[in-house]
Structures are given as structure tokens and as C-alpha cells.
Amino acid sequence: MLVQSIITNGLAVGAVYALIGITYNVMFSASRVFSFTAGSVGMLGGVFGAILIGQMGMPVIVGFLLTLLLGAILGIVIEFVTVRPVLKSLDQHLYVLSTLAAALMIQQLTAIYFSTDAVPFPRVVPIESGFLDQKIWLPILACVGTIVGLEYLFRHTLVGRAFLAISEDNYAARALGLPEQRLRMTSFALAGMIGVLAGFSSGQLMFASLANGPLLNFYGFVPVALGGMGSNRGAVIGGLLLGLFQQTANYFFGGVFSSVAVFVVFIIALLVRPEGLAGAATARRV
Amino acid sequence: MLLESKKTGVGTGRFEAWLPVLLLALVGASLPLWGDSFFGLVATRVCIYWVLVAGLNLVVGFAGQLAIGWVSLLTIGAYTASALAAGRVTPEIPTFFALGAAGLLGAVFGLIAGLPALRLRTFYFAMTTLGLSTIVTQIALAWKSVTGGGVGIPGPSMPVPLDSPWGFYFFCLVLALFVTWMTCNISASRYGRSLVAIRDAEVAAEAVGIYKPRLLMAVFLFSGALAGFAGGLFASLQSYITPDAFTFDLSVLFFIAILIGGRGSILGPMIGTAILTILPDFAAPLVQWSTFLYAVLLLAIVLLVPGGIADLLDFKNRRPLDKHREIRPRPELLGQILTAPRKSELRLQNIVLSFGGVRAVDGVDLEIHTGEVHGLIGPNGSGKTTTLNVISGYYTPQEGTVSQDGVDFTKEGPHTRAAHHIARTFQTPRLIGESSVLENVMIGGNIDASGTFVESLLALPRHWRDEAHLRENAMAALTIVGLERLAGVRADRLQHSELRFVEIARALMMKPAFLLLDEPAAGLSVDEIKRLGALVTAISKQGTGVLLVEHHADLIFDICDRVTVLNLGKVLASGKPDEVRTHREVVNAYLGA
Numbered sequence: 001m002l003v004q005s006i007i008t009n010g011l012a013v014g015a016v017y018a019l020i021g022i023t024y025n026v027m028f029s030a031s032r033v034f035s036f037t038a039g040s041v042g043m044l045g046g047v048f049g050a051i052l053i054g055q056m057g058m059p060v061i062v063g064f065l066l067t068l069l070l071g072a073i074l075g076i077v078i079e080f081v082t083v084r085p086v087l088k089s090l091d092q093h094l095y096v097l098s099t100l101a102a103a104l105m106i107q108q109l110t111a112i113y114f115s116t117d118a119v120p121f122p123r124v125v126p127i128e129s130g131f132l133d134q135k136i137w138l139p140i141l142a143c144v145g146t147i148v149g150l151e152y153l154f155r156h157t158l159v160g161r162a163f164l165a166i167s168e169d170n171y172a173a174r175a176l177g178l179p180e181q182r183l184r185m186t187s188f189a190l191a192g193m194i195g196v197l198a199g200f201s202s203g204q205l206m207f208a209s210l211a212n213g214p215l216l217n218f219y220g221f222v223p224v225a226l227g228g229m230g231s232n233r234g235a236v237i238g239g240l241l242l243g244l245f246q247q248t249a250n251y252f253f254g255g256v257f258s259s260v261a262v263f264v265v266f267i268i269a270l271l272v273r274p275e276g277l278a279g280a281a282t283a284r285r286v
Numbered sequence: 287m288l289l290e291s292k293k294t295g296v297g298t299g300r301f302e303a304w305l306p307v308l309l310l311a312l313v314g315a316s317l318p319l320w321g322d323s324f325f326g327l328v329a330t331r332v333c334i335y336w337v338l339v340a341g342l343n344l345v346v347g348f349a350g351q352l353a354i355g356w357v358s359l360l361t362i363g364a365y366t367a368s369a370l371a372a373g374r375v376t377p378e379i380p381t382f383f384a385l386g387a388a389g390l391l392g393a394v395f396g397l398i399a400g401l402p403a404l405r406l407r408t409f410y411f412a413m414t415t416l417g418l419s420t421i422v423t424q425i426a427l428a429w430k431s432v433t434g435g436g437v438g439i440p441g442p443s444m445p446v447p448l449d450s451p452w453g454f455y456f457f458c459l460v461l462a463l464f465v466t467w468m469t470c471n472i473s474a475s476r477y478g479r480s481l482v483a484i485r486d487a488e489v490a491a492e493a494v495g496i497y498k499p500r501l502l503m504a505v506f507l508f509s510g511a512l513a514g515f516a517g518g519l520f521a522s523l524q525s526y527i528t529p530d531a532f533t534f535d536l537s538v539l540f541f542i543a544i545l546i547g548g549r550g551s552i553l554g555p556m557i558g559t560a561i562l563t564i565l566p567d568f569a570a571p572l573v574q575w576s577t578f579l580y581a582v583l584l585l586a587i588v589l590l591v592p593g594g595i596a597d598l599l600d601f602k603n604r605r606p607l608d609k610h611r612e613i614r615p616r617p618e619l620l621g622q623i624l625t626a627p628r629k630s631e632l633r634l635q636n637i638v639l640s641f642g643g644v645r646a647v648d649g650v651d652l653e654i655h656t657g658e659v660h661g662l663i664g665p666n667g668s669g670k671t672t673t674l675n676v677i678s679g680y681y682t683p684q685e686g687t688v689s690q691d692g693v694d695f696t697k698e699g700p701h702t703r704a705a706h707h708i709a710r711t712f713q714t715p716r717l718i719g720e721s722s723v724l725e726n727v728m729i730g731g732n733i734d735a736s737g738t739f740v741e742s743l744l745a746l747p748r749h750w751r752d753e754a755h756l757r758e759n760a761m762a763a764l765t766i767v768g769l770e771r772l773a774g775v776r777a778d779r780l781q782h783s784e785l786r787f788v789e790i791a792r793a794l795m796m797k798p799a800f801l802l803l804d805e806p807a808a809g810l811s812v813d814e815i816k817r818l819g820a821l822v823t824a825i826s827k828q829g830t831g832v833l834l835v836e837h838h839a840d841l842i843f844d845i846c847d848r849v850t851v852l853n854l855g856k857v858l859a860s861g862k863p864d865e866v867r868t869h870r871e872v873v874n875a876y877l878g879a
Contacts, residue, residue, distance in 0.1 A: 034409035093408040096352055097588045100412075104538060104581035112574060144536050214534070218417050223795065225410060256421075256428040263417050267402055270414075276403045 019198035021235030029167030036159020039217025045199020075192025115158025121203030343513030350485030355419035363517020369444035396510010438528030441521030495704025548596025617824030626829035719778030730795030
């Protein structure tokens with residue numbers, strides 16, 4: 001029973017990290033920008049769900065679609081306000097500051113207009129809990145669905161191929177006449193949707209809570225950094241492993257130990273291989 | 287002449303460097319005359335925060351490392367001082383020793399927090415400092431026997447004259463002044479310039495012998511110590527601390543105060559700290575919104591005024607420059623800074639370097655002698671710059687050796703070349719746009735100075751000697767390249783051709799035995815190229831060996847003693863200019879008929 005609970009919880013939490021990792025990746029591929037907003041957008045998924053369905057009493061499906069829509073709009077706003085203006089001077093890394101500012105604003109507005117405490121999330125699927133509760137399988141399902149969806153998008157649609165082209169070689173893609181700006185905006189919208197999906201699907205597991213913002217931001221970044229920026233496979237495998245490790249360490253040694261352990265492993269791994277365990281080496285400097 | 291150098295503002299540097307200390311002393315000391323006790327309390331907090339921010343400023347504003355989680359060090363310092371003073375770990379310890387211990391532990395953790403910066407890029411480093419601050423808070427909550435957990439512990443209480451609010455205020459003010467003075471010293475020293483160089487021109491910094499890891503470690507230790515000490519003071523001011531006191535909002539305040547103030551400035555971040563600390567206190571309804579306001583300010587600064595307050599206060603650099611400037615080098619003065627180096631030779635043997643499947647350099651042999659100008663020419667992509675980069679240590683070749691008089695330094699990093707007196711310029715000039723021309727040139731003398739970080743921190747005699755010496759040499763170097771009138775101007779206001787000559791002046795500061803010039807004539811007018819040629823010839827006459835990568839064939843054949851032609855990574859021909867000029871394959875591959 002215990003082993004089962006560690007594994008299922010670990011996979012569920014891991015799936016959420018993986019989704020946030022994919023959020024980082026989707027933003028990164030189209031713009032070469034790391035964004036601090038990934039975690040906050042994830043947090044908002046839970047908050048939107050709790051407000052729309054829990055407090056306003058909307059039907060689940062309406063609340064869900066509306067959450068996705070809000071996520072997409074949020075992504076576009078983030079792109080427009082914090083990314084587009086600083087892309088010209090990417091080497092100055094101003095995006096670190098502008099996206100940090102955006103993340104802080106989101107967190108603060110949530111604290112003021114929603115709540116600083118964790119708020120319970122309504123049940124999404126009206127069925128009895130069977131072998132696995134929905135708080136466990138919902139995030140896993142969301143993660144699988146996202147991966148399948150992205151695979152389909154990238155391999156079988158024109159827009160998806162355009163995405164790949166942009167992320168592979170921005171200049172060449174623009175020279176071919178691809179609408180880089182529109183694609184970047186679309187990818188931020190997509191990232192916003194994946195982010196809120198992470199928060200929404202894990203609402204019952206992690207509640208709608210302000211604290212999830214920084215938490216998801218860090219634990220979603222760990223698998224991406226280790227797996228190599230831009231690699232969704234790395235994000236998913238890393239995310240699931242991280243979730244399993246955390247739940248195990250949580251149970252046997254307590255939460256503080258598991259945080260410290262994750263942090264130490266993260267730092268050491270990055271110091272040994274700054275480009276990530278599966279990433280490619282850096283380009284020429286002079 | 288003398289009048290002109292005054293006009294450029296070089297002479298006024300001293301006063302400006304001390305302005306932050308003077309201002310803080312004036313406002314701080316007069317505060318009890320015009321402020322009530324509430325003012326005093328807020329001002330105490332400003333002073334304590336500034337002790338931390340002043341140190342962090344060297345990390346963020348000068349070295350450009352995005353340390354956004356510095357509140358973790360404040361937390362560590364606060365709990366160290368409180369736990370020691372309350373006797374939770376050891377028998378009770380007097381407050382001052384507890385504060386000292388807080389500073390010490392802060393230094394250790396500053397180093398730990400900073401270590402990732404030696405390898406990681408910006409966002410990654412930001413994330414690690416963020417992660418550290420989360421973890422420190424969690425540990426503060428969980429380690430109940432020492433920190434009291436969520437209940438908290440009392441802060442250290444100050445001994446008698448300092449336990450009154452005004453007494454404590456003056457104690458903190460004196461510390462803040464001391465810290466300001468120290469960072470002003472660093473800012474005006476070669477260490478301050480080196481930090482900015484790491485931030486804005488890392489590659490050039492390595493070429494002049496700045497070793498980033500050691501420098502950053504010193505700064506992280508110093509900044510950590512100040513943060514830890516500030517933590518102890520903070521605990522004393524709060525009189526009772528819980529983990530709630532150390533929210534991430536504080537980290538944001540510290541970080542944003544620096545950015546609002548402006549990178550590479552001390553006065554700016556000081557004003558920024560004061561504003562951000564005071565603002566919520568004097569507008570009660572704002573408290574809830576303070577972080578939001580900080581975030582809006584941050585975004586506005588990033589998007590609208592990247593230079594911050596310091597940029598708004600920089601009146602000197604708004605004065606228009608003379609539009610019709612001429613660069614008139616004075617090679618006859620070279621003897622002032624160059625002494626003939628002993629005869630030596632730089633030898634490349636069978637260098638092979640491939641990038642993926644491309645063999646960029648494919649078995650190149652090259653010999654450069656002191657006192658000669660050696661031209662390196664060839665079509666685009668023939669491996670000229672790559673060869674230069676192998677000599678400067680940016681690339682380690684897969685095969686072959688680079689040696690000077692038999693001493694092999696093929697595998698040593700680029701920062702070691704300065705000690706061998708191998709200097710270089712870059713294809714696109716790599717200068718620090720926000721620093722003055724003079725400061726840019728002074729960077730070149732980095733290995734010439736002998737004072738340590740601590741000596742500069744405390745402005746000990748060796749610091750002054752180094753500074754005077756570097757300044758004098760840099761002025762001489764600027765006069766030689768003909769740019770002494772622009773010494774006080776920000777480098778990013780110069781024209782392209784001027785930047786090329788500034789780079790040469792910087793290289794001259796290294797007293798080069800060998801000088802590698804990477805397309806120095808690109809973008810220069812015909813007259814300027816002529817003067818450049820004369821300057822290069824004069825430099826070689828002083829005994830320096832020059833390796834000149836160029837596309838201007840006229841210049842090459844005019845001034846070179848020897849020419850090597852590369853094609854597809856291989857040496858096509860090598861010899862006297864006349865031989866090479868008529869070499870059939872060279873004519874076919876490169877020069878044309």
C-alpha cells in the first residue's frame with residue numbers, strides 16, 4: 001500500500017513538474033527566452049479553476065475551457081509585455097528581469113484579489129474514486145495528453161513544422177518567410193494553456209495556492225535544466241523522476257531533507273554539466 | 287593641453303567617487319535634527335538594508351550576476367546572531383561576537399550561493415539563488431532547537447550606549463558609511479573595473495589576464511559577509527524574528543534597488559534602497575501593494591531606462607562631443623610605456639583544430655619574432671582568426687603546440703596569456719561601453735598592479751600606488767594612439783575607428799612582447815589606415831612582435847617584415863612580402879592578378 005502510494009503520488013506530482021517543464025520549453029523554443037512566469041501561470045490554473053468552478057459554480061467543462069482561454073491570453077500578454085521589447089538585445093539577458101517582474105505581479109495580484117492561503121479545488125469528474133483517485137490520474141492524463149498533442153502538432157501540422165523550424169534556426173526560418181512574430185505569440189499562448197492545464201489538473205492534489213507559483217517555477221525548471229533546454233523528453237523523464245524521488249525522500253526523511261537533496265543534486269549536476277545531462281555543448285564565443 | 291584634460295572630466299573623478307559617502311554622512315548625521323523617532327526607525331532599516339545592498343551591488347551591479355535570492359544570507363546572518371546571543375548552540379555569546387559570527391557564516395554561504403555563477407549562465411544562476419532562499423526558509427522553520435521554528439527567537443540585544451533607538455541608529459549609520467566607503471574604494475580600483483569587464487566584455491577581460499573565478503569568489507565572500515552582518519543587525523532591530531520576517535519580497539527589494547539605481551553605480555543603488563524602503567512606510571495603503579510596485583518599477587526600468595537613476599544623474603556624458611575629431615597617434619612617445627622586451631619567439635607547431643567535420647585550422651606552423659611585423663592573410667574562412675584564438679587560448683587545438691621560447695602553454699586558459707605579455711585586439715572591438723575610455727585602457731594594466739582585493743577595499747597605500755601608476759600609463763597609452771582628449775568620455779559614445787585605437791591602447795598597457803591585431807584596419811579611412819601603419823611599425827621598432835591579420839593588402843605589404851598566407855586552414859605560402867606577393871598560388875587563391 002505504502003509503495004503504491006509513493007509511486008502514484010510521485011508520478012502525479014512528477015507529471016505536474018513535467019508539464020511546467022514543457023511550458024518552459026515551448027516558450028524557450030520560439031524565443032530563446034527563459035521565463036520566470038512558468039510557475040506562476042501554473043499556479044493560476046488552479047486559482048482560475050477554484051474561482052470559476054468552485055466559487056462561481058460554472059459547469060466543469062465551461063470552467064475548464066475558460067481557464068484554458070485565460071491561460072492563452074495570459075501567455076500572449078506575457079509575450080507582448082515582457083518578451084517582445086527585450087528580444088532585440090537577447091545577449092543582455094533583460095528577459096530575466098522583465099519576466100521576473102511579470103511573475104511578481106501575477107503573484108501579488110493573486111495574493112490581493114484571491115487569497116494567500118490554499119483554497120480547496122472542486123472535484124472535476126463526477127465519479128467515485130476507484131483504484132486510483134482522480135487527483136492522481138488527472139495530472140498524469142493531462143501530461144500524456146499534452147505530449148501526444150504536441151507530437152501530433154509538430155509532426156503532422158504545418159504550424160507545428162513552422163514551430164520546429166523557428167526553434168531550430170530563427171534566422172533561416174525568417175529568411176524563408178515564416179511569420180516569426182506571430183508564431184512566437186502563438187507559442188506563448190500554447191505555453192500559457194499548458195501551464196494552466198498543469199495547475200488545473202493538479203488542483204485537487206496541490207490545491208489552488210499562491211505558494212505553488214515559486215514551487216512549480218523551481219521544480220519545473222529542474223528537469224528542464226538537467227534534461228537540456230528545449231527537450232520535452234528530458235522534461236518528462238526528469239519531471240517524473242523528480243516527483244518519485246521527492247515523494248520517497250518525503251516519506252523516509254521528511255520534506256526539508258528532500259528539498260535540500262533536490263537542490264544539492266541540481267546544483268552539482270549543473271556544475272558538472274552546465275548544458276544539462278542531455279544537452280549540447282555551447283557555441284563559439286570569440 | 288592641461289586645460290583640455292580638465293575639460294574631459296578626468297580630474298574630477300576623485301570627488302565623484304566620494305559623493306555617496308559624503309551624501310550619506312550629511313543626510314544621516316543631520317537626521318535627528320529634522321526627523322522624529324519614526325523617521326529614525328525607518329532610517330535605521332535603510333542603513334541595515336544598505337549594508338547588504340552595498341555588497342550585493344558588487345555582485346549584481348558591477349559583476350552582472352543575477353543573484354535574486356540574497357535574502358537567504360540575511361536570514362542566515364539573523365539566525366546565527368540570534369541563536370548565538372541567546373545561547374541556543376553554545377553558551378551565550380556577547381552581541382558583537384555574535385554579529386561577527388553572523389558575518390563569517392554569511393561569507394561562507396555567500397561563497398556557496400555564488401559558486402554556481404562560475405559555471406552557469408544568467409537564468410540558471412538566478413534560479414539557484416532562488417532555490418537557496420526557499421530552502422533556507424524551510425530549514426529555519428524545521429530546525430526548531432536552534433531557530434525556534436515558526437515561533438521564532440529573540441534577536442540579539444545591543445550593549446548599553448547602543449540599545450536606545452538613536453544609539454542603534456548611529457551604530458548602523460557608521461557601519462553603512464564604512465561599507466559605502468569600502469565599495470567606493472573597490473569601484474575606483476582595478477577590481478571594480480575588472481568586475482565590470484567581466485559583466486560587459488568577458489572575452490576581453492580574459493585577454494588582459496582577469497581570472498573570473500578568483501575575482502568572483504572574493505566578491506561573493508565580501509558580499510556574503512556584509513549580508514550576514516546585516517542579518518544580525520536586522521534581527522536586533524526586529525527584536526524578535528520568525529521565518530515570516532524573511533519573505534522573498536525582501537530579496538526583490540534588494541535586487542530591484544540596485545537595478546533602479548543603475549548598474550555599476552554606488553550612489554544610484556543607495557538612493558534606490560532608500561526610496562524602496564521608505565515608500566511603503568510613508569504611504570500606509572501601499573504596504574499591500576509594495577511588491578507589485580517594485581515589480582512595475584523593475585519592468586519600467588528594464589523597458590524604459592536600462593541605465594537607472596545613475597544614468598539620469600550622468601550629466602557629464604550628455605555634453606556633445608566635437609563632431610570632427612581626428613585620431614592623431616604619436617608613436618614617438620611609445621618609449622614612455624614600452625621598454626624593449628628581451629628577444630623571443632612565439633612558435634605554433636602543426637596546429638589542428640576542427641569544429642565538427644570542418645578542419646578550420648589544418649596543420650599550421652607559424653613563427654613570430656619580437657621586433658617584427660608578421661602579416662597573416664588569406665580568404666574569408668581560411669582560419670586566420672581561429673589561429674589567433676588558439677594563440678590567445680580561447681580554443682585548445684586538438685593537435686599541435688603553442689610555445690614561447692620553448693615554454694608550452696597550448697592548454698592553458700586565455701587569462702594566462704597576459705602574464706606571457708601576449709596582447710590582442712578583436713575583430714569587433716570588445717570594450718566596456720558604460721566605462722570611460724580611460725578606464726577601458728586601465729583594464730589593460732591589470733597584471734601590472736600588485737595590490738590585493740583587501741588592500742583596495744581599505745584603500746591601503748599599495749592601492750593608491752597601483753591606481754596612480756595605471757592612470758599615468760593609461761593616459762600615456764591614450765596619448766600615443768592619439769585619443770587623450772576623449773579619456774573621460776563613455777566608450778559607447780565613440781566612433782568605430784576610435785574604438786579600434788582604444789583597443790590598441792589597452793593592449794599597449796600589457797607591455798606586449800607579442801601583439802595580435804585582428805583586422806585593425808577594418809572600417810578605417812584611408813588616412814587612418816596610414817597612421818595605423820605607422821603606429822604598428824613604431825610598436826615593432828620598440829621590440830614588440832606584431833601578428834597582423836588583415837584584408838588590406840596594401841597595408842600588409844607596406845609594413846610587414848614577413849607574411850604568411852592561409853587557405854582552407856593550411857599555410858599556402860610564407861616568406862618576405864615580395865616573395866609572397868608574386869607567389870603564383872597566392873595570386874590565384876587570394877590576391878588576384
